[in-house]
Amino acid sequence: MNKQVKLNPDSLLEKTMQKINGAYAASTIRAYKEDCLCFINFCNNNSLSPLPATPEAVCLFIKSLIASGKSSAGIRRALCGLSSIHQLNLLIDATAHPDVKLEMRRMHRQLGRSRKQAYPITQEILEKLIPQKMESLRDYRDKALLLIAYDTLARRSELISYQVDDLFKHVKGTITYYCIQIRKSKTDQEGDGKIAHIRKSTYLATQEWIQQANISEGFLFRGISRGNTPLQSLGGGQINRIYKRLARSVNLDSQIIEQISGHSMRVGAAQDLLTSGASMPMIMSRGRWSKTDTVMKYIEKFTVPYIDS
Structure with a gap:
């Protein structure tokens, strides 16, 4: 039987983060780090071995996550990161132990497997959110961001x-196509890239934002300083806040805003x-999905109404 040596968990975690930098999406690396730090703190507070973990420690960790109100999806993510x-460090993976698998089955029976779906911003709601009066640089940014996000079904990371310079148009015969280059996405980690077609109105709104912000290179969407000047970039977490802020500005129901x-x-x-x-x-192609079941999670609670002719 292999006997594992106790390691310095914080040091090992940091070295692992450095090792996988660039090989995984930044959001995945952040999730791994956050979940593993949570597990390390749990073990330290309960005199358990964090790395390598024991099946007993992982089972107790699962129970603690349930007690803290963590969703089943969040618990699965935490164990995925821990695994x-x-x-990656050639350690015996305690999450694969039969006792841990049984604990996960109990968790799923208790919490279920369903995820809370984000409230859909359809065309109808989108038209309400788009700023009607361009009174500040933020208004130009928000209008372009909303339209690009909708037309390209963009993930936050995208x-x-x-x-x-990802924004462009080209003419073929008598038709002008308006496009944006998607350099890399969740399902294209190698960066092969893809072209997404956008509406002319979206292209023009985005060009107007570029002109108003006086930017010619770098990130297309950026934060806005208090002095009403563009910053260098925009954080993923800011996307949620922008959507919610715009929803509040048009007085959407508070329960809807909470789910956005x-x-x-x-x-x-x-x-x-x-x-x-x-x-x-077609939907899978537009949204850059690689699995049908993933798309179904987005549309399973939505059905096209049947109209009796």
């Missing part, structure tokens, strides 16, 4: 990564595509 840290997140535009656009009669392959 990855062990595998939205904040767009560059100024950075995924709301993606959910709403997918549902609008379904309403318009788009096929599953």
